[in-house]
Structure formats: C-alpha cells, structure tokens
Amino acid sequence: MRIRQVNNTSPPRYRLMMSDGRHSFTSFLLATQLNHLYEEDLLVPNCVCKVKKTSPNTLADGRLVLTVIDMEVIQSAEETGGMIGDPIPYNTDDNTSQMQSPDSSSSLAASPPPDAVPGSSDRNNNSSSRGFAGRSTMKVSPMSASPMETSPMKAPTMAASPMKASPMKFSPMKTSPMKAPTMDTSPMKASPMKFSPMKASPMKASPMKFSPMKASPMKASPMKFSPTKATGSSPGSSTKVISIAGLNPYQSKWTIKARVNNKSNIRTWSNSKGEGRLFSFEIVDDSGEIRITAFNKEVDKFYSLVEQGKVYYITKASVKPANKQYNTLKNDYEMTLNANSTIVPCDDSEGVPAVHCDFVPIADLESRDNNDIVDVIGVCKSAEDVSRITTKNSREVSKRALNLIDTTGKDVTATLWGEEAEKFDGSGQPVVAIKGARLSDFGGRSLSALFSSKVMVNPDIPEAFRLRAWFDQKGYALDSQSLTETRSASSGPKTNWKSLSNVKDEQMGHREKADYFSCVATVLYIRKENCLYRACPSQDCNKKVTDQQNGFYRCEKCHREFPNFKYRLLLSANLADFGDNQWVTCFQETAEVLLGHSAETLGQLRDTDEAAFDEVFQRATFTTHIFKNRVKLETYNDEARVKVTVLEVRPVDHKEYSKRLLGNIHKLAG
Amino acid sequence: MAGILDVPKPRINSSMLSQNVNRPVCFVGRVEKVHPTGKTFTLLDGEGQTATVELNDPLEEELSGIVEVIGMVSNKGVIMSSTYNMLREDKGIAFDLELYNEALKVIHDFPQHYPFEVAASG
Numbered sequence: 001m002r003i004r005q006v007n008n009t010s011p012p013r014y015r016l017m018m019s020d021g022r023h024s025f026t027s028f029l030l031a032t033q034l035n036h037l038y039e040e041d042l043l044v045p046n047c048v049c050k051v052k053k054t055s056p057n058t059l060a061d062g063r064l065v066l067t068v069i070d071m072e073v074i075q076s077a078e079e080t081g082g083m084i085g086d087p088i089p090y091n092t093d094d095n096t097s098q099m100q101s102p103d104s105s106s107s108l109a110a111s112p113p114p115d116a117v118p119g120s121s122d123r124n125n126n127s128s129s130r131g132f133a134g135r136s137t138m139k140v141s142p143m144s145a146s147p148m149e150t151s152p153m154k155a156p157t158m159a160a161s162p163m164k165a166s167p168m169k170f171s172p173m174k175t176s177p178m179k180a181p182t183m184d185t186s187p188m189k190a191s192p193m194k195f196s197p198m199k200a201s202p203m204k205a206s207p208m209k210f211s212p213m214k215a216s217p218m219k220a221s222p223m224k225f226s227p228t229k230a231t232g233s234s235p236g237s238s239t240k241v242i243s244i245a246g247l248n249p250y251q252s253k254w255t256i257k258a259r260v261n262n263k264s265n266i267r268t269w270s271n272s273k274g275e276g277r278l279f280s281f282e283i284v285d286d287s288g289e290i291r292i293t294a295f296n297k298e299v300d301k302f303y304s305l306v307e308q309g310k311v312y313y314i315t316k317a318s319v320k321p322a323n324k325q326y327n328t329l330k331n332d333y334e335m336t337l338n339a340n341s342t343i344v345p346c347d348d349s350e351g352v353p354a355v356h357c358d359f360v361p362i363a364d365l366e367s368r369d370n371n372d373i374v375d376v377i378g379v380c381k382s383a384e385d386v387s388r389i390t391t392k393n394s395r396e397v398s399k400r401a402l403n404l405i406d407t408t409g410k411d412v413t414a415t416l417w418g419e420e421a422e423k424f425d426g427s428g429q430p431v432v433a434i435k436g437a438r439l440s441d442f443g444g445r446s447l448s449a450l451f452s453s454k455v456m457v458n459p460d461i462p463e464a465f466r467l468r469a470w471f472d473q474k475g476y477a478l479d480s481q482s483l484t485e486t487r488s489a490s491s492g493p494k495t496n497w498k499s500l501s502n503v504k505d506e507q508m509g510h511r512e513k514a515d516y517f518s519c520v521a522t523v524l525y526i527r528k529e530n531c532l533y534r535a536c537p538s539q540d541c542n543k544k545v546t547d548q549q550n551g552f553y554r555c556e557k558c559h560r561e562f563p564n565f566k567y568r569l570l571l572s573a574n575l576a577d578f579g580d581n582q583w584v585t586c587f588q589e590t591a592e593v594l595l596g597h598s599a600e601t602l603g604q605l606r607d608t609d610e611a612a613f614d615e616v617f618q619r620a621t622f623t624t625h626i627f628k629n630r631v632k633l634e635t636y637n638d639e640a641r642v643k644v645t646v647l648e649v650r651p652v653d654h655k656e657y658s659k660r661l662l663g664n665i666h667k668l669a670g
Numbered sequence: 671m672a673g674i675l676d677v678p679k680p681r682i683n684s685s686m687l688s689q690n691v692n693r694p695v696c697f698v699g700r701v702e703k704v705h706p707t708g709k710t711f712t713l714l715d716g717e718g719q720t721a722t723v724e725l726n727d728p729l730e731e732e733l734s735g736i737v738e739v740i741g742m743v744s745n746k747g748v749i750m751s752s753t754y755n756m757l758r759e760d761k762g763i764a765f766d767l768e769l770y771n772e773a774l775k776v777i778h779d780f781p782q783h784y785p786f787e788v789a790a791s792g
Contacts, residue, residue, distance in 0.1 A: 655766055662772050669779075 016068070028054075031069045031248065048075035055242050057251040069246050243287035247319050247333055255315045257346055258283035262454060263308045266299055279303055282329060283314070291327045292317060294337040305343055317341040330358060359433070359463060363408035370441045373450075377433040377463050378404030379471040381411060383426025398422050404432060404447075407470050414447040420455050429471065430457045431464040497660065501579025509631035509642050517631065520652060521575040521582075522624045523594065526617050531572075531591075532603055534565040542568055542588070567603035569595075573646075575627065584629065584644040593649045595620050626650040626657075674752050678786050679740060683774055684719030690743045697721060697749055698738045698757075700767060704729065713737060716771025722748045735759040736767065 014035065016028040030037070053070035242254045263281040270276075280293040292314070294302050306312065314335075322334040337343075360374045368374060383402040390396050400421035405411035414434060416424055436453040440446055449455055458464060498517040502508065508515040535542045536555035545553035545565050552561040569591035574583050592598055595616050597605075605613040628648040633640055679696045680686075687695075699713030699721060708728035712720050723739050733756060741751035757765050777784045 654763065655769060658766075658769050658773065662769075662776065665776050665780075 029065050029067045029250065030071075031067050031246075034068060034071055037071065037073065047073055049073050053246070055246050055251065055254070057253055067246075067248070067251065241313070244283070244285050244290050244331070245287035247290065247335070249319045249321075249333070251319075252316065255313050256283070256285065257311060257313050258285040258289075259311045260306055260308050261289070263306055266303060281306055281308070283312075288331055289329050290331045290333060290335060291322070291329050292335045292337060297339070298337040298341070302337060302341075302343055305345075311346045313342075313344045313346050315342050315344075361408045362404065362406045362410040362412050365410075365412060365439055365445050365447075368439055370439060372439045373436050374439050374447075375433070375435045376404065376406075376412070376414070376437060376447060377431065377459075377467060378406040378411070379467055380426050380430055380432045381405045383424065386421050386424075400424055402426060402432065405471075406467060412445060412447060414449065416449050416455060420449060424455075424457070431459065431467050431471075432457055433459045433461070433464065499579045500575065500577045500582045503582060503631060503642070503644070504580060509633045509644075514630050514632035516629065516647075518626060518628045519575075519577060520624065520626055520657060521577045523621055524574045524576050524581060526574075526594070526620060527572040528614070528617050531569060532567050532599065532606065533570055535568040537562050537564050537566050567599040569599045569602065571595075582644055584627070584646050586646045586649075590646045590649045594623075594625070624652055626652055674740060674742070680786060681774055681777065683715040683717060683771060684721045685717065686778065687721060687743055687747050687749075691745050691747075692743065694740070694742050695749065696738065696740050697723075698736060698767070698770060700736055701733050704733055713739070716767040716769075716774070723751050723754075724748055725751050725754075736765045 014030040016030055050072045051068055051070075052072060054066045054068050056064055056066050241257045242251075244256055244258060247254065247256065261282045261284050264279055266277055266279045268275060268277045276296055277299045278293055278295045279299055280291055282289055282291045317335040317337045319333050319335050322329070322332055327334050358375055359377045360368065362376060362378060365374065365376070381403045384400060386398050386400040388396055388398050398418055398421045400416045402414050402416065402424070403411050404414050414432075414437060415421075433456045434447065434449055434453055435456070436450060437447040438450050438453075440448055442448075458468075496515075496517045498506075498508070498519055500519060500521060503517075508517065533544050534547070534553060536545050536553075536558055538555070538558055538560075541555060541558055543555050543557040545555045545562065548554055548561065552563055553565050554561045568588045569586070570588075571586040571591040571594065572583060573586060573594070574581055576582070586594060588599060595602065596619070597616055602613065602616065605616070626649070627646050628650075629644050629646055631642060631644045634643050635641075674694050677694050679694045680690065681696045681698065682690055683697070683699075697713065697715070699715045702712040702714045702720060704711040708725075708730075710722060710724045711729070711733060712722050714720055723741070724744075733754075736757040736759070738755040738757065739749055739751045740753050740755075741749045744750055759765075
C-alpha cells in the first residue's frame with residue numbers, strides 16, 4: 001500500500017505497508033535482494049503481490065517486523081485500480097481477538113492465529129492482494145484459538161485458496177510445535193478444506209509454505225519454506241530456524257541449523273593493535289552457506305565445541321557484509337560469533353546437506369576468468385601417480401594430477417596437493433567433486449585444489465549419481481576434448497612446438513624478449529674441441545678460472561684462488577629436422593643429458609683415453625630428442641646473431657609426438 | 671619366402687583386405703584367438719575388426735599381444751602368412767594400436783605424400 005524508504009542503512013531498505021484486504025500492517029521490510037522490485041518500479045502502491053517468504057523479527061522495543069525475503073508481483077497497480085477491501089490496521093500483539101471466530105468458516109478470515117509467542121509467528125497479513133487468507137487457520141470454532149497455539153499444529157499444506165473460497169487453510173502457524181500435517185486432519189472441518197494450490201489469488205504469504213510441509217516439525221518462527229529448515233524441537237522457546245539465505249544484518253534474533261564444513265585451525269596474529277586469535281568455519285544448509293569467524297574469547301568458547309561434519313543450532317552471531325578478501329564463499333554476508341552467540345549441537349540433521357556446491361560445467365570453465373574460485377564435479381577418467389616436486393622455496397610437496405570429465409564432454413586436469421594427493425585413489429573412475437578449486441590458465445585451463453578446497457570422492461549428492469549414470473552409459477566411451485593440454489612436461493604456457501625452419505622464417509628472437517620454443521630434432525654434430533672448461537669449484541659459481549701456472553686457479557668473480565677446479569661442459573651442437581638446421585649451445589645440465597656422461601668423467605676421459613672420449617660424442621650424434629630452447633638476438637661486437645640455448649633435453653615420447661602429428665595432419669587436411 | 675620380404679608391402683587393416691587380394695601386405699593386430707591346431711589364428715586391428723591368418727607351419731610358441739604378420743591376401747580374405755613378428759608387451763614402450771590405425775588411415779588417405787612403391791629401388 002505504501003512504500004517508504006528507510007534510508008539510514010547503506011543499501012537502502014524499503015518499508016512496506018501491506019494489506020490483505022482485511023488488515024493492513026505497516027511493518028514489512030523488504031529484503032535487500034528484492035530492492036530491485038522497488039527500484040524498477042515493479043513494486044508500487046496498490047499492486048498485488050504474492051509474498052512467498054518472510055521472516056519475522058522482533059525489534060528491541062517489542063515491535064514485530066516482518067522481512068520479506070521473496071515476493072513476486074502478480075498484478076500491477078493499474079490493473080488493481082486502488083485499494084482492495086477496507087483494511088484495518090492489524091494489531092501486532094497477539095491476542096485472541098484476532099481469531100475472529102465468527103469469521104471462520106465462510107470467510108477466510110485470514111487472521112492469523114494469534115501466536116502466543118511474541119513475534120514469532122508470522123502473520124499472514126501481508127500485503128495487499130485480495131485478502132487472501134493465507135493461511136490463517138481459520139478455524140471453525142473448535143479450532144479456535146487453541147489449536148493454534150498450543151495444540152500441535154500441523155503445518156498444513158498450504159492450500160491457499162482464495163479467501164472467498166472459504167476453505168480454510170491452516171496456516172502453519174507455528175509457535176506451537178507443528179507437524180506438517182495435512183491439514184485435513186485437523187478438525188477444521190467446518191469448511192471443506194481445499195488444498196487447491198494457490199491459484200491466482202495472490203497469496204499472501206505468510207511465509208507459508210505452499211508445498212506440503214514435510215514431516216519436519218516446523219519451527220515456529222520464520223517459516224522457512226524449506227522444510228529442512230524446520231528444525232525440530234529446539235529445547236523450549238521459540239526457536240525460529242531460518243535459512244542461511246535469509247540471514248541479514250538487520251535481524252538479530254534468529255537461529256540457524258546447519259552443518260559445519262571446513263573448520264580451520266586457530267590462527268594467531270600480532271599487529272600494531274596487539275595480538276589476537278581466530279578460527280573460522282563454514283556452515284551449510286540447503287539454502288546456502290556462510291562463513292563464521294570467532295575471535296579471542298570466542299575461540300576458547302567454541303573451538304572445541306564445533307566439529308566438522310556435525311549439525312548445530314547457532315544463534316545470535318553478528319552478520320555483516322563479507323570480506324571478500326578472505327572469504328570466497330557465495331554469500332554476501334559473513335558472521336562473527338560474539339559473547340551472546342550460542343552453538344548447540346543438533347541431533348536431527350535430516351535435511352541439512354553436507355555440502356552445498358554450485359557446480360560449473362567443465363565446458364563453461366573456458367569462459368570463466370583466470371584465478372576464479374569454482375566448484376566442479378566430474379568423473380575421474382584417469383589419475384596420474386603421485387609425484388613429489390620441489391617448489392621454488394625448496395619445499396618438497398606431493399602432487400597428483402587427475403583428469404575430470406563431465407556431461408559436457410570436456411575434460412580438464414585438476415591438481416591435488418599434499419596429503420590429498422597422496423590419499424587419492426583414482427581406481428574405478430570415481431566421481432570427484434571439488435569445492436573451491438582455483439581455475440588457472442596453466443596449459444589452457446586447469447584446476448588446482450587450494451588449501452581451502454574440499455575434495456570429495458563419490459559424494460553423496462544427486463549430481464554425483466547423475467554423473468555416474470551418465471558415465472557408465474555413455475561417458476566412458478567419449479573421446480573428450482581436453483581443456484588442459486597434454487600433461488607432458490613441455491605443456492604449459494611455454495609449449496610452443498616449432499620446426500627449426502620456423503626459427504628463421506618467423507625471425508624468432510628478434511623481439512625485445514627472448515622466444516621460447518620446443519622442437520623435435522636430431523643431433524648432427526657436436527663440437528669436441530672446447531667443449532670443456534675449467535670452472536670455479538665454489539658452489540654456484542661457474543666462472544671460468546685462469547690457470548696461474550703455479551698449481552692454483554684464480555676465479556675473478558670470487559676473487560679467490562683455488563688449488564682445484566671443476567670441469568663444466570659447454571657444448572656447441574648442430575641440430576636438424578626436416579626443415580632446417582641450427583647451431584645451439586648446451587650448458588652443463590643439458591649437455592650431460594645429451595652425452596650421457598658427467599662433465600667430470602669426460603674431463604678425465606679427455607686426458608686419458610682419447611678414443612673413448614670420441615666414442616661418447618659419436619654415440620650422441622644422430623640421436624633424436626625433444627629440445628626446449630630459448631632464442632634471442634644478441635649483439636656481439638657490432639655483429640647481431642641469433643643465439644639459441646637449449647634449456648631442456650627430453651627423450652621423444654613417440655605416442656605424444658604421433659598424436660600431435662596426426663592432429664596437425666588433420667588440421668591441415670581441413 | 672625371401673621374395674616377399676624384398677617387395678614393398680603396404681600396411682593395412684581389416685577394411686583394406688579386400689582391396690589387396692593376391693598382394694603381399696603387412697598386417698599388425700592384437701591376437702584374439704588361436705586355433706587349437708596352431709595353424710591359424712585371428713587378429714583384431716585398431717578398429718576392432720578381425721582378420722584371419724593362416725600359417726604354413728603350425729605355431730611353436732604362445733602367441734599373444736600385438737603381432738605383425740607379413741603375407742599374401744587370399745581371395746577369401748585370409749592372410750597366408752609367410753612370417754610373423756611378435757611385439758612383446760613386457761619390453762619397450764607399449765604399442766598403441768589405435769594410434770597405429772590413425773596413422774594407417776593417413777597413409778592411405780594421402781598416398782601422394784607416402785610413395786612407398788619407390789622403396790624397392792636400390
């Protein structure tokens with residue numbers, strides 16, 4: 001009816017006054033996600049809306065405010081043409097007078113059953129729309145007041161029949177433990193209860209669930225439409241369980257029931273303000289997930305209580321906008337536990353899923369940005385063995401690459417690290433789901449499991465079953481297109497297969513930066529003269545030492561003399577392929593691979609056995625390898641020459657090579 | 671028998687058998703079944719098609735894995751093998767039959783780039 005903007009908060013909040021034809025109520029607050037309705041002029045006075053989800057809160061002064069979380073505009077204001085009915089302001093105190101018993105039967109007075117509990121029940125009165133009696137339980141006399149409050153109310157399937165239609169529907173008003181009943185059972189017989197689904201009549205919803213409520217006991221308060229939310233009997237009081245999606249900073253008295261995923265360890269820090277401790281965990285329910293952090297005193301209080309995988313009722317934490325720097329979850333908010341918060345373990349974990357993921361189909365990964373955090377699920381077509389690699393920081397870490405394929409027919413390589421890599425068992429092609437993996441452009445597109453990612457093998461979610469069924473029927477035969485290039489070592493951004501003729505044609509190396517390329521080539525000739533030089537024996541210094549002729553060798557870089565030296569290789573070799581040949585330089589490491597002997601051995605051989613020394617070179621000639629090279633235009637004394645250095649020598653992987661060649665042939669054949 | 675080894679022999683798979691009747695060929699495939707007499711066996715090519723091979727002398731060893739057979743194709747589509755060569759699976763790199771089949775198709779699709787007939791010279 002009226003919309004007022006309450007502007008004192010940073011996203012604007014709109015307060016609505018709504019009527020259902022019989023009553024009007026002014027304390028409706030529009031949830032921020034619905035602000036667009038107002039901003040786009042969809043929500044204008046006198047339009048008829050169907051309020052689908054609300055959640056009640058009691059303000060500090062005892063007033064009740066209903067936050068509208070989901071609403072749909074059914075009829076525009078023009079069509080409605082003015083106010084409907086003659087609403088009288090609704091009295092928010094619960095009182096039995098609401099119950100207008102006389103009203104019952106025929107009219108569906110929508111009056112909501114009074115709730116005994118302040119604030120908890122939602123009220124149907126909501127918004128305009130022809131008074132729909134939402135579910136007010138209209139009880140026909142016997143029902144009256146009582147059932148509503150105390151008698152176990154069954155949450156009826158809310159059939160919303162238009163008010164006129166008379167059948168009363170029971171609104172699941174909770175407050176009293178309600179069971180999801182089929183409403184019929186309630187002695188409401190008086191009027192034929194119709195469970196007709198809400199038809200056009202705008203439903204007002206008190207947050208009534210239109211879908212048959214399941215057996216889950218409904219929580220008095222916010223009716224959250226999701227049955228799961230209904231938590232059961234929480235000890236005493238009106239525990240209104242709301243869904244994680246319904247959390248916002250403007251409500252304070254709420255309870256959520258969710259499962260803990262991802263509990264972190266206690267971290268301490270000290271900065272200019274002092275030091276502190278924190279731990280955080282993520283919780284999930286079937287509407288979404290949110291991250292909770294506890295600081296200092298709360299760490300002591302809750303750290304041992306919260307266990308990963310268990311379901312808890314959490315109340316009274318502060319909700320604030322999420323700090324996206326630390327929080328990668330899909331929720332605009334995050335929570336902090338404070339002195340008033342409570343966490344109570346819950347035994348009834350029915351309906352609370354273990355994990356909530358928004359899976360991205362693998363084919364869509366291509367369109368996502370680099371470094372995005374995504375969730376993926378796929379069948380592990382193949383997995384490599386775990387390997388240990390040393391990082392730049394000289395740390396040794398295990399890693400394992402898996403190949404995931406999904407119904408889009410595309411596959412991608414995902415990398416697991418550390419313990420997860422070691423524990424992973426890829427046998428039997430399990431369905432693997434990774435939550436919070438980072439998408440990178442390594443080798444095209446690939447995924448990496450972060451420290452905060454969760455890897456689930458054969459998870460118990462419907463997506464996994466779907467994938468398993470698809471894979472067993474068709475997927476295994478699919479020759480999928482890999483988003484990640486061949487996992488051989490040369491893959492990655494540097495894999496740049498060229499033939500030696502390309503080097504001259506494309507004038508590689510002529511730009512400012514050096515060019516890198518890989519090629520398959522055969523060694524034609526290796527220069528034996530000057531292949532070895534005497535180098536400084538100190539660690540990491542490879543400078544050539546000068547022979548002082550007194551048994552000592554001087555290194556200019558270290559400014560020291562040494563009685564010894566180490567031999568180092570510096571090969572000049574000529575490589576060729578079908579197109580061209582190219583002189584390249586091989587330093588110690590690559591030279592040793594090519595010749596198959598260490599520099600020391602060769603040094604000694606050269607002095608002792610000439611024939612054997614020659615033999616080594618002969619054997620290396622006319623061998624074919626994969627070379628990874630760096631080419632650069634260098635100027636040396638006024639002369640510019642293209643210099644090629646070999647960075648890596650690898651044996652030819654014939655399978656990979658043939659596949660590549662076949663691919664090229666097919667591409668060229670058109 | 672020496673004669674057949676001097677002549678260039680195209681590599682074929684089962685689908686090309688009919689086009690090479692009465693010609694010497696080279697067939698590579700995986701052993702499917704060996705007849706109890708040891709004089710004949712069937713091979714599976716990279717596409718999964720079978721080909722039958724007949725030998726002059728019965729087999730003296732267990733045949734398994736990938737085998738390369740050189741022989742003449744009879745008018746019944748059977749390869750009358752003069753010699754065979756077993757590619758042992760426990761040694762060296764595993765033979766990828768599907769990849770081999772892909773290569774075969776390329777060779778046959780582009781004979782102008784793969785002039786094998788000339789190989790006999792010299």
